[in-house]
Amino acid sequence: MSPARAPRPDERRFVARVAPERRRDFSRRLRRWFDRASRDLPWRRTRDPYRILVSELMLQQTQVDRVVGFYERFLDRFPSLEHVAAAPPTRVLEAWDGLGYYARARNLRALAVQVVAEGSPARLPEEPEALRALPGVGPYTAGAVASFAFERRAPLVDTNVERVLRRVFAPRLVPKAPRTHRLLWALAEALLPRTGRATWTHNQALMELGALVCTARVAHCERCPVRACCDTARAQGKRSRAGVAGAG
Numbered sequence: 001m002s003p004a005r006a007p008r009p010d011e012r013r014f015v016a017r018v019a020p021e022r023r024r025d026f027s028r029r030l031r032r033w034f035d036r037a038s039r040d041l042p043w044r045r046t047r048d049p050y051r052i053l054v055s056e057l058m059l060q061q062t063q064v065d066r067v068v069g070f071y072e073r074f075l076d077r078f079p080s081l082e083h084v085a086a087a088p089p090t091r092v093l094e095a096w097d098g099l100g101y102y103a104r105a106r107n108l109r110a111l112a113v114q115v116v117a118e119g120s121p122a123r124l125p126e127e128p129e130a131l132r133a134l135p136g137v138g139p140y141t142a143g144a145v146a147s148f149a150f151e152r153r154a155p156l157v158d159t160n161v162e163r164v165l166r167r168v169f170a171p172r173l174v175p176k177a178p179r180t181h182r183l184l185w186a187l188a189e190a191l192l193p194r195t196g197r198a199t200w201t202h203n204q205a206l207m208e209l210g211a212l213v214c215t216a217r218v219a220h221c222e223r224c225p226v227r228a229c230c231d232t233a234r235a236q237g238k239r240s241r242a243g244v245a246g247a248g
Contacts (some may be wrong), residue, residue, distance in 0.1 A: 003188075005112060006166070007083075007095065007186050008182075009109060010179075011182065011183055011186035012181070012186075014170070014183045014186060014187065015186050015187055015190045018169055018187065018190070022229055023144055023190060023191050025191055025228075025229050026168065026226055026229050027192075027198075027202050028204065029094065029225050029226045029228070029229070030202060030205045030209065030226055031198065031201045031202055031205055032099060032192075032225070032227060033203070033205065033209070033226075034204060034205035034208055034209075035224045037208075037212075037225075038205070038208055039064075039208070039212075041068070042055075042068065042071060042072065042231030043055035043071065043148075044204065047148070047151070048123040048149065049092070049123075049145055049148075049149035049150065050080060050081050050124065051075060052125065052144070052145055052148045052149045053111075053149075054071065054074060054109075054123045055067070055071055055140070055144050056060075056074065056135070056141050056144045056145060056148075057141070058070060058071055058074075058099060058100070059109055060101065060104060060141075061100070061101050062099055062100070062101070064166065064211070064232065067099075070096075070099050074095050074096070074248065077095050078092070079239075080122070081111075081112040081115055081116055081122040081124075081150075082109060082112075082116055082122055083115075084112035085109070085112040085113045085115075085116040085122070087109070088124045089106065092105050092108065092143075102134070103134075104136065106136075107135045107136025107137075108136065108215055110135040110136070111134045111137070112133045114134065114135065115134070115234070120226030123187070124145065124149070126146060126149075126150040126152060127152065128142040128143050128146045128152070128154050129179055129220050131145055131146060131226070135194065136241070139157075140156050140158050142154075143155055143157075144156050144203070147196070147199055147200055147203045147222050148200060148203070148204070149198075151195070151196035151197050151198045151200050152196050152199070152200065153192050153193075153194075153195070153196050154199070154203075155185065155188040155189040155203075156188070156193060156203055157181070157184055157188050157231055158186050159210070159216075160206070160207050160209075160210025160211055160214075161206045161207060161210060162175075162180070162181060162184050163175075163186075163210055163214060163216065164206055164209050164210045164214045165184045165187055165188060165191075165206075166180065166215060167219060167230065167231070167232040168226060168229065168231060168232065169187060169231060169232040170183070170187075171231050171235065172185070172229070177233060178244065184241075188206075209224070209225070209226070213225075218230060221233040221236055
């Protein structure tokens with residue numbers, strides 16, 4: 001769901017099935033876990049919108065470990081939007097060489113040229129709706145920049161987040177279906193804490209849980225911080241107990 005539009009009736013019904021107490025419990029457990037278990041990543045040490053934008057573009061379709069080195073080198077070469085806008089396209093692509101998906105680099109330069117042309121100093125907008133108007137910025141990237149740079153209360157749903165929310169709250173939804181994606185965007189917005197600062201941690205923690213615990217290959221329910229409020233973990237527990245009873 002785009003944060004700019006009102007939710008549809010089926011989205012409202014879907015969100016209403018998750019009790020507010022359960023939503024709050026989920027977010028509290030998630031944030032407590034993140035405070036003690038999160039990785040130290042360079043883009044988590046900054047609120048600079050440009051640096052966060054670069055990290056989010058690089059992380060699309062690319063593993064975190066691979067991005068870290070490229071991120072630092074790219075920022076050394078292009079420390080601001082003005083530097084990207086002033087560089088020939090070939091130089092930006094050269095600095096991106098090795099990451100693949102070069103449309104991301106072309107979009108970054110087009111975005112930089114547009115933002116720099118609109119005013120000095122160049123500033124990225126703070127609201128997700130305005131960010132989405134920029135080249136190469138979709139709903140997820142807009143939410144990520146708004147949340148991580150400006151501490152806006154903005155939802156974001158990438159592959160990891162969608163998997164976590166589906167397994168925890170709606171395991172019967174069909175993975176990757178357009179309707180599933182739309183419903184989980186609505187749920188992601190409803191789950192947000194009240195403040196932007198808490199939302200920063202909440203959104204980072206959702207992605208971290210999907211990357212480290214609730215992974216695509218295996219749901220490590222035995223060490224998941226939100227297993228107490230997870231439908232998938234509860235169903236697995238029932239199957240395990242039934243198996244033990246049957247074996248007896």
